[in-house]
Amino acid sequence: MSQSIAVVTGAAGDIGAAIAARLAEDHDVVLLADIDAAAATAVASKLGAAERFVAVGCDVTSEASIAELAERAAGIGVVRTLVNNAGAARATSLHDTTPEIWRADNALNLEAPFLCFRAFEPMLKATKGSVVNIASVNGLHVFGHPAYSAAKAGLLHFTRLVAVEYGKFGIRSNAVAPGTVKTQAWEARASANPNVFEEARRWYPLQRVVDPKDVANSVGFLAGPLAAAITGVCLPVDCGLTAGQAELARTFSQSEHY
Numbered sequence: 001m002s003q004s005i006a007v008v009t010g011a012a013g014d015i016g017a018a019i020a021a022r023l024a025e026d027h028d029v030v031l032l033a034d035i036d037a038a039a040a041t042a043v044a045s046k047l048g049a050a051e052r053f054v055a056v057g058c059d060v061t062s063e064a065s066i067a068e069l070a071e072r073a074a075g076i077g078v079v080r081t082l083v084n085n086a087g088a089a090r091a092t093s094l095h096d097t098t099p100e101i102w103r104a105d106n107a108l109n110l111e112a113p114f115l116c117f118r119a120f121e122p123m124l125k126a127t128k129g130s131v132v133n134i135a136s137v138n139g140l141h142v143f144g145h146p147a148y149s150a151a152k153a154g155l156l157h158f159t160r161l162v163a164v165e166y167g168k169f170g171i172r173s174n175a176v177a178p179g180t181v182k183t184q185a186w187e188a189r190a191s192a193n194p195n196v197f198e199e200a201r202r203w204y205p206l207q208r209v210v211d212p213k214d215v216a217n218s219v220g221f222l223a224g225p226l227a228a229a230i231t232g233v234c235l236p237v238d239c240g241l242t243a244g245q246a247e248l249a250r251t252f253s254q255s256e257h258y
């Protein structure tokens with residue numbers, strides 16, 4: 001029987017690495033695809049045996065590069081799970097967003113998941129597999145990073161488009177929308193303001209930010225048999241951020257219980 005594969009893009013990052021570790025629990029092989037091949041190789045060797053964690057250099061904004069990734073996968077087994085995790089945000093305000101930034105953020109955060117899905121569609125049909133798109137709370141509400149946010153909102157709709165059109169093949173498609181996760185993506189902001197996570201914490205009902213493992217566990221759930229009847233959904237993994245804000249509730253209600 002063919003080996004079952006999970007493909008995780010952007011797997012050299014903290015969230016991608018945590019997802020790769022989690023998916024190794026129920027897949028034979030995890031392909032760690034990242035534009036930074038050296039970093040992906042380092043993560044793969046940290047995670048475990050070379051035959052179970054395979055690093056592949058891949059630029060997910062390039063169709064040719066994705067085709068090579070799909071070929072590599074075909075040489076190993078069949079893809080049962082595709083996690084579109086590679087993502088990044090550039091300008092923080094609309095004022096600072098140039099047309100180039102708008103296009104680049106959309107290419108990485110929205111177009112790339114579409115291109116990856118197309119490349120793995122035949123295998124996902126064969127395995128009745130599933131797609132998990134790593135979106136963001138930025139795709140649900142406005143928290144800055146406009147081009148990235150618009151792309152993540154598009155990614156949520158793309159998630160539903162796949163769910164509805166490909167459900168007849170047994171393919172499921174879901175999204176996870178993390179709140180703030182302490183990863184290397186925050187390095188610049190954390191060095192500009194060492195208190196950035198402390199300041200963010202007060203807006204979260206659980207009074208903490210998200211851990212990469214929290215995201216990985218939700219991906220493991222959505223990709224696994226316990227979520228067999230779940231498709232087309234967005235699961236916020238946001239320590240309650242999108243549920244509401246206690247501080248505002250306190251102001252509105254003038255109740256000390258918030």
Ligand SMILES: NC(=O)c1ccc[n+]([C@@H]2O[C@H](COP(=O)([O-])OP(=O)(O)OC[C@H]3O[C@@H](n4cnc5c(N)ncnc54)[C@H](O)[C@@H]3O)[C@@H](O)[C@H]2O)c1
Pocket residue numbers: 009010011012013014015016033034035036039058059060061084085086087088089108134135136137177178179180181182183184185186
């Ligand atoms: N960190 C957060 O607070 C947070 C919150 C919500 C959503 N997310 C989402 O989670 C995902 C992972 O974020 P992270 O914080 O781990 O980021 P990260 O910057 O730590 O990791 C992202 C990885 O993607 C890779 N990458 C970038 N461009 C690529 C390309 N063209 N092709 C292939 N790989 C590429 C990078 O090399 C890097 O290893 C992203 O989609 C991000 O939008 C993160």
